Amino acid sequence: QVQLQESGPGLVKPSGTLSLTCAVSGGSISSSNWWSWVRQPPGKGLEWIGEIYHSGSTNYNPSLKSRVTISVDKSKNQFSLKLSSVTAADTAVYYCARDLGDYGPRKTYYYMDVWGKGTTVTVSS
Amino acid sequence: SSELTQDPAVSVALGQTVRITCQGDSLRSYYASWYQQKPGQAPVLVIYGKNNRPSGIPDRFSGSSSGNTASLTITGAQAEDEADYYCNSRDSSLGVFGGGTKLTVL
Numbered sequence A: 001q002v003q004l005q006e007s008g009p010g011l012v013k014p015s016g017t018l019s020l021t022c023a024v025s026g027g028s029i030s031s032s033n034w035w036s037w038v039r040q041p042p043g044k045g046l047e048w049i050g051e052i053y054h055s056g057s058t059n060y061n062p063s064l065k066s067r068v069t070i071s072v073d074k075s076k077n078q079f080s081l082k083l084s085s086v087t088a089a090d091t092a093v094y095y096c097a098r099d100l101g102d103y104g105p106r107k108t109y110y111y112m113d114v115w116g117k118g119t120t121v122t123v124s125s
Numbered sequence B: 001s002s003e004l005t006q007d008p009a010v011s012v013a014l015g016q017t018v019r020i021t022c023q024g025d026s027l028r029s030y031y032a033s034w035y036q037q038k039p040g041q042a043p044v045l046v047i048y049g050k051n052n053r054p055s056g057i058p059d060r061f062s063g064s065s066s067g068n069t070a071s072l073t074i075t076g077a078q079a080e081d082e083a084d085y086y087c088n089s090r091d092s093s094l095g096v097f098g099g100g101t102k103l104t105v106l
Helices: none
Strands: A003-007 A018-025 A034-040 A047-052 A058-060 A068-073 A078-083 A092-103 A108-115 A119-123 B009-012 B018-023 B033-037 B044-047 B061-066 B069-074 B083-091 B094-097 B101-105
Touching: A003 A092, A003 A108, A018 A034, A018 A092, A018 A119, A034 A108, A047 A068, A047 A078, A047 A092, A047 B094, A058 A068, A058 B094, A078 A092, A108 B033, A108 B044, A108 B083, B009 B018, B018 B083, B018 B101, B044 B061, B069 B083
Parallel strands: B009 B101
Antiparallel strands: A003 A018, A018 A078, A034 A047, A034 A092, A047 A058, A068 A078, A092 A108, A092 A119, B018 B069, B033 B044, B033 B083, B061 B069, B083 B094, B083 B101
């Protein structure tokens, strides 16, 4: 079955750029679903960061949109997150997830059925 | 911006039934999905769509929807159900999570 694994630096300096990669195994990055990033600051709830389709289409959280870039690398079967101009408020556990969607009855629905284990990123000098 | 509102904390006696709710205008157009998260672990999908459970999720978990409110019901709560629960939905194609509900099993 599909498995996801986040990787990247655990420490980023303030004003720098956070860069993470999510490796997809057991399935293809080109399958018909979105691939998402979610984060969770210490002691707080989940926050949706954004998502990408294998075609390169993206959707971003409006509160982060000016600083976020999500990209896909089909050759490596992975997708990536870049978050620029980071501050201490960006310190969090970052998760990647597979996001599926469907319709019925009467409404559309999306759901994240596979998650990575998460990686902790600390913003500090 | 879209919002999903959850009660911060709910408690239930062992073996009893508990309902966790999620409110938001986007729920009139989208079904919510529900996630269970235990300390130090990644979230786990427990309910999606109208009332679908992934393989491996006990049938004591169920979901429902009415108007702008989605509900997660645990019938016969077990000690291992103590966790944080998050609802998730969409608004104009953008994802949004509720603030989470901490469930305590007494």
